[in-house]
Amino acid sequence: MSGEKCSVQAVVRCRPFTESEKGKNASRAVKVSGDKVILQGGKEQTFSTDGSYFWDVANGQVYKEKCESLVKKVVDGFNLTIMAYGQTGSGKSYIMHGTEEDPGIGPQVFQTLFRQIEAASDNRDFFVSITYVQISENGFIDLLNPHGNEMKVRQHPQLGIIVEGASEIVAHNDEDLNRLYDQGNRVSAIIQPDQKAGVHRVAMVRVEQKDLSTLDGQGVRSQVNLVDLAGAETSACKGVNALLTALGESKKKDSNVLYRDSHITRLLQDALGGNSYTVMVATISAADVCASQTQSTLQLVQTARKITNQVKQNPDETSTVISELRKEITRLRTKISSSSSPADRDDVIKMEELVKDLQLAKKQSWEERERLSDSNEEERKHNLANKGILEWVMDAVRRGNKDTRERILQIQKDKDKLQLEYKEKRQQLDRMKDDLQAKIADYTKMTEMGKAKEDETKARVGAIHDLKEHLKRETEAIKDIKKRLKDLQEKQRAEKEEARATSSALKGNSELRYRIEAEERQKFEAENRAMIKEELDRMKMELEQEKAEIQLKEAQGVQYTTKDAVQLEMQLAEMKAEKSVITLQLQSLEQEKNMLEKTMENTQKAHKEEMEIQQLQHFQTFRNFREVFEEQKAALEGRYRKLLEDAIQDAVFLSDRNSELEQENQALKQELAEMKDEMTILKGAGAGRRSRPPTASSTRSAAS
Numbered sequence: 226m227s228g229e230k231c232s233v234q235a236v237v238r239c240r241p242f243t244e245s246e247k248g249k250n251a252s253r254a255v256k257v258s259g260d261k262v263i264l265q266g267g268k269e270q271t272f273s274t275d276g277s278y279f280w281d282v283a284n285g286q287v288y289k290e291k292c293e294s295l296v297k298k299v300v301d302g303f304n305l306t307i308m309a310y311g312q313t314g315s316g317k318s319y320i321m322h323g324t325e326e327d328p329g330i331g332p333q334v335f336q337t338l339f340r341q342i343e344a345a346s347d348n349r350d351f352f353v354s355i356t357y358v359q360i361s362e363n364g365f366i367d368l369l370n371p372h373g374n375e376m377k378v379r380q381h382p383q384l385g386i387i388v389e390g391a392s393e394i395v396a397h398n399d400e401d402l403n404r405l406y407d408q409g410n411r412v413s414a415i416i417q418p419d420q421k422a423g424v425h426r427v428a429m430v431r432v433e434q435k436d437l438s439t440l441d442g443q444g445v446r447s448q449v450n451l452v453d454l455a456g457a458e459t460s461a462c463k464g465v466n467a468l469l470t471a472l473g474e475s476k477k478k479d480s481n482v483l484y485r486d487s488h489i490t491r492l493l494q495d496a497l498g499g500n501s502y503t504v505m506v507a508t509i510s511a512a513d514v515c516a517s518q519t520q521s522t523l524q525l526v527q528t529a530r531k532i533t534n535q536v537k538q539n540p541d542e543t544s545t546v547i548s549e550l551r552k553e554i555t556r557l558r559t560k561i562s563s564s565s566s567p568a569d570r571d572d573v574i575k576m577e578e579l580v581k582d583l584q585l586a587k588k589q590s591w592e593e594r595e596r597l598s599d600s601n602e603e604e605r606k607h608n609l610a611n612k613g614i615l616e617w618v619m620d621a622v623r624r625g626n627k628d629t630r631e632r633i634l635q636i637q638k639d640k641d642k643l644q645l646e647y648k649e650k651r652q653q654l655d656r657m658k659d660d661l662q663a664k665i666a667d668y669t670k671m672t673e674m675g676k677a678k679e680d681e682t683k684a685r686v687g688a689i690h691d692l693k694e695h696l697k698r699e700t701e702a703i704k705d706i707k708k709r710l711k712d713l714q715e716k717q718r719a720e721k722e723e724a725r726a727t728s729s730a731l732k733g734n735s736e737l738r739y740r741i742e743a744e745e746r747q748k749f750e751a752e753n754r755a756m757i758k759e760e761l762d763r764m765k766m767e768l769e770q771e772k773a774e775i776q777l778k779e780a781q782g783v784q785y786t787t788k789d790a791v792q793l794e795m796q797l798a799e800m801k802a803e804k805s806v807i808t809l810q811l812q813s814l815e816q817e818k819n820m821l822e823k824t825m826e827n828t829q830k831a832h833k834e835e836m837e838i839q840q841l842q843h844f845q846t847f848r849n850f851r852e853v854f855e856e857q858k859a860a861l862e863g864r865y866r867k868l869l870e871d872a873i874q875d876a877v878f879l880s881d882r883n884s885e886l887e888q889e890n891q892a893l894k895q896e897l898a899e900m901k902d903e904m905t906i907l908k909g910a911g912a913g914r915r916s917r918p919p920t921a922s923s924t925r926s927a928a929s
């Protein structure tokens with residue numbers, strides 16, 4: 226394989242003491258000096274690396290210095306693998322995923338990747354997708370879609386090393402990649418939390434592009450693998466350790482066998498000794514209690530640095546690959562069908578594999594994959610729900626709903642306060658206006674009557690002027706309140722809008738949607754009941770107060786014509802209260818009705834959509850069946866045609882042979898007849914001789 230030769234870069238990252246190490250009174254056994262790592266305690270050992278970092282250096286800096294420039298090459302069609310290697314609990318997940326404050330290598334790769342894509346998209350078209358799997362000794366788990374179908378590692382002539390059966394989800398931006406990567410990590414933590422140390426997680430981001438400046442849209446493809454390996458000391462990592470050692474010691478023969486050792490070593494075939502830039506981040510603990518594991522890791526770093534890869538750009542050769550696959554399949558088919566002995570099993574297996582490769586190669590159009598990715602979305606949510614991850618999604622929804630509701634409630638409170646302020650200001654303003662009018666009227670009256678003294682006139686004009694100024698200021702203040710109210714209104718609308726968008730996005734899955742809607746309805750009903758109860762209590766209190774006031778008036782001697790008048794007034798107040806409660810109840814029932822109607826409408830819509838999806842799926846299944854049927858039919862026809870040809874050839878051969886035999890037979894018969902004739906002649910001659918005495922010549926010939 227030609228291409229640029231380059232070594233695996235091995236970088237060391239040292240993590241701080243954990244609580245348990247502190248509890249064991251661990252002391253520090255690791256020092257970093259430039260690119261060298263020094264292991265103390267016992268005999269001091271120094272290890273060379275391609276970069277060494279303590280925990281005081283952020284994940285971001287490790288990424289910037291050791292990975293960023295390589296990620297930029299991915300956009301030009303080169304493969305890249307970044308893998309975390311180290312003992313259990315040494316910080317592999319920390320460097321790969323990171324935290325919110327200190328994002329790990331994964332999120333940073335996604336960001337750089339899409340920045341580069343954006344910068345290059347003037348004359349290039351890109352297509353990005355992600356597959357994320359977990360591998361343990363028990364097999365695979367699809368972390369983006371835990372379906373439980375069979376998966377296996379295969380080498381595809383065009384796509385390179387792939388995990389057959391794993392879902393491929395299309396990503397349109399770095400947020401998509403981040404969301405899916407994060408979701409995969411959560412799935413991994415939920416599905417097998419106690420087996421974290423013994424599993425490998427491999428995220429494969431495929432980047433494809435077409436050059437828009439060429440007529441045929443020439444393309445290149447590449448892949449970034451983000452690998453979080455199982456603990457180096459676990460049995461799951463044994464194969465990887467052996468492979469790293471064999472490759473580092475240039476034992477080609479061993480490594481060829483070792484690649485086939487396990488799923489993970491097969492997957493790492495390009496990363497270790499193949500076509501990929503590779504950065505290995507070896508994670509270690511600084512504590513002396515981990516010294517022996519740290520030593521093993523650092524020794525392996527030395528070995529890994531000796532591994533060389535051959536990196537080359539990957540052109541998109543789908544059409545060539547397809548035609549070569551077709552040729553090879555035809556060749557094998559002919560061989561299998563024409564062979565007189567039973568078909569060679571290896572040939573049959575090989576042909577099956579090639580047919581699979583061909584089918585996959587034919588499905589590589591971007592549109593087809595986008596469509597598949599979309600249809601995976603439904604299945605994905607369904608499988609997440611089946612695995613109990615729905616609860617987690619629901620929790621997120623609930624948390625999101627609660628936060629949004631709290632924010633909306635706070636805005637409502639601010640609004641209520643402002644409205645009260647507005648009302649008071651408005652009343653004050655009205656009073657001031659009245660006051661001003663009265664003052665102006667007084668002043669006009671006074672001047673008309675010509676009674677006003679100069680001082681008084683001045684004072685009155687001054688007061689009117691002051692009041693006018695005050696009024697102006699208050700009018701401004703009221704305008705400001707109105708503006709703030711409008712802003713709050715807008716904010717509340719935006720929050721509600723966002724809440725609606727979030728819940729409708731999450732309602733993509735019907736099961737999830739029904740449960741969320743049912744919860745929302747229950748919550749709404751409970752809120753309504755509480756509100757009605759509150760209102761009832763308030764009414765009762767007001768009613769009691771009103772009754773008490775009427776009784777007080779009566780006691781104070783307010784004249785009611787009869788005792789009935791008091792009673793009537795009381796009843797009237799009671800009825801008023803009841804009326805408002807009933808109005809309130811009616812309003813809330815109306816709201817509940819609207820909500821139910823909306824739910825029904827949504828359900829109907831969802832059913833319709835689901836029906837359409839199912840129809841599409843049926844149609845697709847039918848098409849798949851037809852494709853398989855057509856292919857099998859063509860194969861059978863080919864085989865029968867061949868058999869027929871053979872049979873005809875055989876018949877022709879047999880008929881030729883038959884005529885030959887007949888001719889031979891005829892010739893033989895003729896010979897026989899001639900011989901018979903000769904015999905008869907000879908017999909006749911013999912009889913003649915016996916009746917005559919022998920001549921001299923006949924005596925001579927008998928003697929000779």
Ligand SMILES: Nc1ncnc2c1ncn2[C@@H]1O[C@H](COP(=O)(O)OP(=O)(O)OP(=O)(O)O)[C@@H](O)[C@H]1O
Binds near residue numbers: 241312314315318455
């Ligand atoms: N650079 C770091 N700075 C601060 N804390 C860290 C750092 N690296 C790791 N840790 C902490 O150390 C602990 C173990 O880290 P982590 O889970 O990443 O290890 P791991 O190697 O992935 O473990 P496992 O093999 O079980 O998957 C975690 O609590 C993590 O937060």
